[in-house]
Amino acid sequence: MAAIRLQAIEKWFDDVQVIKGLDLDIQEGEFIVLVGPSGCGKSTLLRILAGLEDASLGSILIDDEDVTDRLPSERGLSMVFQSYALYPHMNVAANIGFALKTAGVDRSEIDSRVAQVAKILRLEPLLDRLPKQLSGGQRQRVAIGRAIIREPKGFLFDEPLSNLDAALRVNMRLEISRLHDQLGITTVYVTHDQTEAMTLADRIVVLNEGVIMQAGSPRELYSNPQNKFVAEFIGSPKMNLMPCREEGGQLSLLSASIQKSGISTTGKGVAWLGVRPEHITLCDAKQGMIAGKIMVTEYLGSEQYVYVDCGFEDVITVRVDPAEECTVGSHVGLMPAQDCLHLFDEGESRL
Ligand SMILES: Nc1ncnc2c1ncn2[C@@H]1O[C@H](COP(=O)(O)OP(=O)(O)OP(=O)(O)O)[C@@H](O)[C@H]1O
Ligand SMILES: [Mg+2]
Incomplete structure (x- = not known):
């Protein structure tokens, strides 16, 4: 678990500014949901946090330590993407344990941690299966398992459920909620889904054109939108x-x-x-x-x-x-x- 602080983050792609001086303090254990129209900079911000993309300006602090120039592997954050490419030739257990294997952790330790993660995600009966023998929701759980096993300080999710059908999304939403209650890991979660945003978030951050329009609890944003943009963006059907x-x-x-x-x-x-x-x-x-x-x-x-x-x-x-x-x-x-x-x-x- 970690507190994450974004300070005056700016991101330029050539002469186009995508993130425009963004400040955000994320508390230890907090579940932040990032929402906003397509192209407003959500994925870019997540990638900057993960270290997959450099910020043009500004700094990132994790537990008061400046990690702006650190490699992704040195930040202790795990990212789960919308397209969760599992290794097709490895079974579920090997997929989940892969990061530990490459880190040189010994066999018995890997086995016990894979078993622990499988238990949390209810994947125990599926450990011997190959990804192609799994449903979409099960594959998504394996992808989350790969992220959890590293015992990250923080989770970054970029629309992790958008490939799933409606019933599975509800299921996985509840799983993610339960997981957060259980592990309490600081989380930044990007979604286009109003229900996911409202139900999962401790705080929703509404982004538009690289600027935070408002950050607050789902209740605050719904009942007290600070501007017309948030008023129309939060709530479905939207405010008249x-x-x-x-x-x-x-x-x-x-x-x-x-x-x-x-x-x-x-x-x-x-x-x-x-x-x-x-x-x-x-x-x-x-x-x-x-x-x-x-x-x-x-x-x-x-x-x-x-x-x-x-x-x-x-x-x-x-x-x-x-x-x-x-x-x-x-x-x-x-x-x-x-x-x-x-x-x-x-x-x-x-x-
Ligand atoms: N590598 C890149 N080079 C140039 N422009 C980029 C690059 N990556 C992203 N952009 C631009 O930055 C803006 C923000 O992109 P980003 O992917 O962060 O949006 P998003 O909020 O995640 O959108 P969506 O909801 O569609 O996923 C977009 O206008 C996009 O075209
Ligand atoms: Mg995106």
Whole structure:
């Protein structure tokens, strides 16, 4: 276990800056999930941490020791990639023990550590199999086993579950969660999956174009996004954001037909009004704060989403009781919960 500190990290590929002066303190034993749009620099940052890529500027400290110029093997971090190439001609036991064998650890020690790792990952019945005789999830567990056996100070995961089908992902997510509870190893985990981010993270770090937009617990990010980017990025379906302006002491929504929202202004230049789908109720067309027409309904069994055209560029998503039958084409009113509103200014910062 280790505390990891990233200080003023910058990364340039030729004249393109991919990481733009990034600071991050990771506590010992913390589970950090790194999220952000494709190309925002997540893998690059992980590779810099691992030592597979040099930072152009800045430093990396592991337990207060500067490791910026150290080789990957000297950092004590284990990385698990999305494509986990196992050695095809070696069985599971040999794959897991390989790093120890090359390090010259003796046979009996390797055997006992492989047995220990196999037990943790429930791979004991599979130790004699070749990778081609394993399911995707089992192969992924072997890849994690190879990383664990080195008893790393930290784990780096780059979208480790994205090749698996939905059911296996859930299974492996629970395995990774259990593993972290059991071993308590400091972890940095990259994913595009909202559920993985929300359920695994002690802290989620939202990255955009090489800059941290916000770092905080899943609850903090969901209920208190510091900017419009995080508001829209965290949560699925995403938060509704309606353009508006302040007018005569009230917020006016900028829709096809501007209407007063009934919400008092802050006098601070509100430009966006945000409200999550579960914080809007549908009502009679004449009674709502906003009027609209149902375009699409999505019935998912345990929940239901209704997409309403209110004249904004984007349709408004509303979560509705699945027992309720909603008819496409019908006119409805939307009533946002007044104490669950998020206001952002022109610069897209939270007010
Ligand atoms: N070796 C390289 N040379 C030049 N540009 C690179 C190199 N590696 C990455 N980049 C660029 O750096 C940016 C960040 O890439 P990175 O792989 O870190 O993104 P990412 O956040 O992991 O994206 P994804 O979610 O798609 O995996 C991208 O614009 C990418 O094209
Ligand atoms: Mg990547």
